[in-house]
Amino acid sequence: MNVRLYIWQRATAAIMAPLVLVHIAVIFYATRQGMSATEVLARTRGSVAWAAFYGLFAISASIHASIGVRNILDEWLPLNERRAGVCAIAFGLATALLGIRAVAAVVLP
Amino acid sequence: MHSELSVSLWRGGADGRYETYNVPQRESQTVLDVVTFVQRHIDPTLSYRFACRVGVCGSCAMTVNGKPRWTCRTHVTKVSHGGRLEIGPLENLPVIKDLATDMQPFFEKWQGAKGAFAPTKTRHDAIAQIRPDTPARMAVDAAIECINCGICYSACDTVRWNDRYLGPAALTRAWTLVNDARDGGNTARLQAIAGSGGCHACHSHQSCQQLCPQALNPTAAIAGLKRRTVAAYLNREIGA
Amino acid sequence: MNARYLKHRGDALWLAALVHRLSGLALAIFLPLHFLALGLAIQGEARLQSFLRWTDQPLVKFAEVALVFLFTVHLLGGLRILVIENLDWRDGQKRLATLAAAVSAIVAFAFLVRVF
Numbered sequence: 001m002n003v004r005l006y007i008w009q010r011a012t013a014a015i016m017a018p019l020v021l022v023h024i025a026v027i028f029y030a031t032r033q034g035m036s037a038t039e040v041l042a043r044t045r046g047s048v049a050w051a052a053f054y055g056l057f058a059i060s061a062s063i064h065a066s067i068g069v070r071n072i073l074d075e076w077l078p079l080n081e082r083r084a085g086v087c088a089i090a091f092g093l094a095t096a097l098l099g100i101r102a103v104a105a106v107v108l109p
Numbered sequence: 110m111h112s113e114l115s116v117s118l119w120r121g122g123a124d125g126r127y128e129t130y131n132v133p134q135r136e137s138q139t140v141l142d143v144v145t146f147v148q149r150h151i152d153p154t155l156s157y158r159f160a161c162r163v164g165v166c167g168s169c170a171m172t173v174n175g176k177p178r179w180t181c182r183t184h185v186t187k188v189s190h191g192g193r194l195e196i197g198p199l200e201n202l203p204v205i206k207d208l209a210t211d212m213q214p215f216f217e218k219w220q221g222a223k224g225a226f227a228p229t230k231t232r233h234d235a236i237a238q239i240r241p242d243t244p245a246r247m248a249v250d251a252a253i254e255c256i257n258c259g260i261c262y263s264a265c266d267t268v269r270w271n272d273r274y275l276g277p278a279a280l281t282r283a284w285t286l287v288n289d290a291r292d293g294g295n296t297a298r299l300q301a302i303a304g305s306g307g308c309h310a311c312h313s314h315q316s317c318q319q320l321c322p323q324a325l326n327p328t329a330a331i332a333g334l335k336r337r338t339v340a341a342y343l344n345r346e347i348g349a
Numbered sequence: 350m351n352a353r354y355l356k357h358r359g360d361a362l363w364l365a366a367l368v369h370r371l372s373g374l375a376l377a378i379f380l381p382l383h384f385l386a387l388g389l390a391i392q393g394e395a396r397l398q399s400f401l402r403w404t405d406q407p408l409v410k411f412a413e414v415a416l417v418f419l420f421t422v423h424l425l426g427g428l429r430i431l432v433i434e435n436l437d438w439r440d441g442q443k444r445l446a447t448l449a450a451a452v453s454a455i456v457a458f459a460f461l462v463r464v465f
Binding site: 010013014017020021024027028031032036037038040041058061062065068069072091094095098099101102103104105106 | 370373374376377380381383384385386387388389390391394395397398400401417420421424427428431434456459460463464
């Protein structure tokens with residue numbers, strides 16, 4: 001960990017705090033309604049708002065999680081710092097790509 | 110009160126083992142009294158450190174039933190359960206022999222955190238006027254009484270997991286200097302604690318704060334350093 | 350990790366930090382899988398719908414309850430860290446940490462009630 005990674009991790013955490021609350025509310029709402037895939041997608045398809053919300057969420061989460069994973073690899077496994085960093089970057093990129101793909105999947109008309 | 114204590118002491122180096130001794134229990138006995146008894150009356154080859162015996166020097170710190178403590182300030186009745194004690198050397202430091210550890214890595218990290226005062230004046234200048242009630246000086250005063258006993262360093266999980274981590278004591282000293290209006294070394298100091306192994310490695314477990322016998326709060330000092338290094342980085346005073 | 354290691358650990362704040370780390374790890378493992386599932390919508394609504402039907406199983410629902418707990422406890426643990434690092438030092442943190450765990454359990458329980 002260093003000051004640069006720290007800033008990215010805390011900043012994405014601060015960004016995500018309100019997003020997480022909204023997401024929990026969405027989860028509760030969707031399960032209460034017993035929404036099917038069709039009903040969910042009807043709301044998300046073509047929506048700029050959902051695209052922006054979940055796009056920001058997915059990217060922030062990928063950055064935040066990869067830095068956290070880096071710390072765990074560095075501290076709990078016998079990897080050296082550089083290797084932990086490489087693994088974490090790979091994880092972050094893969095997750096971010098999957099995230100953008102998922103957002104696109106539900107938002108593109 | 111049991112008439113006799115069953116005391117396990119670490120013997121040997123890193124590849125040593127615990128050996129058990131029977132020590133008569135006495136009134137107001139401290140753990141240091143117990144160790145001293147073993148060395149004087151049972152096994153003179155036992156190695157351990159102490160100096161003042163009265164809780165001001167920090168030399169007698171050892172691991173007692175899993176917790177790092179000053180043994181001269183730890184009453185046996187407070188920590189022994191069922192008349193048993195387990196005493197080992199401080200954790201996270203190389204063992205020299207038995208209960209004595211090598212404090213060199215601790216002090217090297219002190220230097221690594223730039224925990225030394227960088228003067229800006231000479232004897233020909235006027236004495237600096239430091240008011241004791243400024244926020245900066247109050248922050249220094251709250252953190253300055255470290256006597257380098259190593260308890261916080263020994264208790265810290267992040268030190269255990271990350272051998273680059275400078276540790277709570279070194280960073281707390283850096284904090285006192287960062288807040289010292291007379292010090293001129295802050296750019297180098299903030300740079301030194303902003304890299305790998307610096308203050309950002311702290312996870313705020315707060316074992317240090319809970320166990321410091323001087324009631325210092327390294328977690329709070331390190332939180333302050335996190336804020337200062339972020340500001341310095343964003344202002345381009347230091348790099349990453 | 351043995352009994353000696355845990356002696357001065359295992360108090361509320363140390364547990365809070367461990368729970369924070371483990372919940373983050375669990376969420377980090379879950380996240381790409383979550384994205385993969387949502388990406389099924391690319392193959393059409395029917396594909397996503399059949400996946401959602403799969404998640405109706407009780408075991409999966411329990412896993413979702415656990416995820417809601419982990420999510421909430423990780424958020425609250427993170428807020429604890431942000432408060433320690435950016436606001437003045439405060440006492441009573443052990444109480445707050447325990448409260449955070451309780452709130453997370455309540456939120457997860459509310460979710461449990463909803464889905465069963």
